[in-house]
Every structure is written in structure tokens, then in C-alpha cells.
Amino acid sequence: MTTALYRIAALAILPAAALAAPADPAAxxxxxxxxxxxxxxxLPPSLxxxxxxxxxxxxxWIPRAVLDTWYFDADATEWPYVEGRPGxxxxxxxxxxxxxxxxxxxxxxxxxxxxxxxxxxxDDIEEPPDHLDGDWLEPTAGLGAVAFGADYAYEAHLVKVxxxxxxxxxxxxxxxxxxxxxxxxxxxRWGPDAAGNPGYKRYIDGAPSDGVKELPAAFPMVDVxxxxxxxxxxxxxxxxxxxxxxxxxxxxxxxxML
Ligand SMILES: [Ca+2]
Ligand SMILES: [Ca+2]
Numbered sequence: 001m002t003t004a005l006y007r008i009a010a011l012a013i014l015p016a017a018a019l020a021a022p023a024d025p026a027a028x029x030x031x032x033x034x035x036x037x038x039x040x041x042x043l044p045p046s047l048x049x050x051x052x053x054x055x056x057x058x059x060x061w062i063p064r065a066v067l068d069t070w071y072f073d074a075d076a077t078e079w080p081y082v083e084g085r086p087g088x089x090x091x092x093x094x095x096x097x098x099x100x101x102x103x104x105x106x107x108x109x110x111x112x113x114x115x116x117x118x119x120x121x122x123d124d125i126e127e128p129p130d131h132l133d134g135d136w137l138e139p140t141a142g143l144g145a146v147a148f149g150a151d152y153a154y155e156a157h158l159v160k161v162x163x164x165x166x167x168x169x170x171x172x173x174x175x176x177x178x179x180x181x182x183x184x185x186x187x188x189r190w191g192p193d194a195a196g197n198p199g200y201k202r203y204i205d206g207a208p209s210d211g212v213k214e215l216p217a218a219f220p221m222v223d224v225x226x227x228x229x230x231x232x233x234x235x236x237x238x239x240x241x242x243x244x245x246x247x248x249x250x251x252x253x254x255x256x257m258l
Pocket of ligand 1: 125
């Protein structure tokens with residue numbers, strides 16, 4: 001009986017003893033893993049994380065070739081009005097908050113898009129052409145949009161700031177993003193009347209407008225961006241950029257790094 005108890009006790013102790021036994025140091029020795037924690041401020045400047053606040057300006061437009069898809073212009077045979085179709089241009093003034101890390105940039109923006117379109121005659125394309133059924137459109141003073149959105153950009157460093165002892169960096173950025181624009185202001189509209197007077201004649205004659213043109217209350221901002229960026233001493237940044245911001249654009253951004 002006591003022998004059996006000893007055996008049971010031995011069976012219970014054996015695994016515990018095996019676990020407790022000191023491992024053969026020669027068998028288990030591995031070179032220690034060198035896990036060096038570099039403090040973020042000791043990373044090379046081009047690898048550090050930064051925040052940035054910036055002011056930006058962009059000139060936006062819709063290329064005439066794109067508008068030609070839907071509207072006749074002065075080069076159409078029998079274009080009836082003395083002036084050609086107006087251009088669609090705007091100036092956008094925005095604020096940005098940016099966060100960067102190595103080659104990645106996240107940019108959040110809010111901006112006011114101020115339309116700089118002249119009033120004029122917009123003749124829709126149809127077959128056979130009817131050049132007298134177009135609209136005279138006159139923007140109100142506040143025509144534009146308030147836009148906000150987010151962009152991602154990959155950054156390729158040509159000159160890293162640490163290569164110039166922190167004085168200067170130069171990089172290229174490529175990316176895109178999405179946003180939303182809320183339309184402001186209106187386009188007053190003069191169409192043709194039942195007597196066959198075209199919209200431009202009714203406008204010149206001082207007839208009251210037919211109301212405002214139906215426009216979407218909001219539209220998406222679709223961004224495809226290419227930029228070159230100058231970094232002055234990891235303090236100030238200057239970017240020149242262009243691409244697609246729903247409209248075609250080029251612009252510049254000046255900011256401070258935080
Ligand atoms: Ca028509
Ligand atoms: Ca037409």
C-alpha cells in the first residue's frame with residue numbers, strides 16, 4: 001500500500017521535477033536579440049512623424065474640350081451670339097492639416113471654392129442643332145462651394161533633410177483622395193420664350209429671369225494629385241501641385257511643421 005502511494009507520488013513529482021530542472025545552459029543559449037529602441041526624436045528627420053498646418057490656394061477649371069461634350073461654342077456654324085460660351089473657372093482657398101510618417105502623408109482639408117465664371121450663353125448640343133434653345137446663365141455673387149475631404153500621398157525623397165544637416169529637403173508626392181462639396185449661390189437662368197426669343201435676347205432686353213438653374217446641392221470631390229515639396233529646416237514647407245480636384249487644378253500650399 002505504501003509502495004503504491006510512493007509510486008503515485010513519484011508519477012506526480014516527475015513531470016514537476018522535469019519542469020523545475022535547470023535547462024542545460026549550453027543547449028538553450030542563443031545570442032541575445034539586440035532590440036534597440038531608437039527614441040523618435042533620434043530617427044533621421046525624413047523618418048520622423050510630423051504634423052503640419054497649411055494654407056493653400058488652387059486655381060480650378062473645367063477644360064473647354066470637356067464642356068464641348070455638352071455645349072456648343074462660338075466655333076459652331078450658326079452660333080447665334082456675339083460672345084462665345086463662358087469658361088468655368090474658380091479659385092479655391094483652403095486650410096490643411098497634415099500628418100506624415102516616412103513616405104506616407106495624410107492630408108485633411110476644408111476650403112472655399114469661389115467660382116469666377118462670367119455670365120453668358122450656354123447652348124446645349126442636339127441633333128439637328130437648335131442654337132436658339134440655350135440658356136443665358138448669370139452667377140450670383142456667392143456662387144461656389146464649401147469642400148472638405150481627405151487625401152493620401154506617397155512621398156519620394158529626393159533630398160533628405162539629414163543630407164543637408166537639417167537645412168533643406170526636397171520630395172515628390174503622388175496620391176489621391178475623396179471629399180464632398182456643398183454648393184453655395186445660384187445661377188439665374190433666362191431660357192427662350194414661347195415667341196421664339198432666345199435667352200440671351202431676353203436677358204439683354206431686361207426680362208425677369210426664369211428662376212435659378214437646377215444644380216445638385218452637393219457633389220463629390222475626387223482628387224488625383226502630383227506635387228513637389230520643399231522643406232525648410234523641418235519648420236516651413238512649400239508645395240506646388242496639380243492634378244484633379246473634381247476640376248483640373250494647379251496650386252500651391254505653404255505651411256508650418258508642428
Ligand atoms: Ca436643346
Ligand atoms: Ca441647343
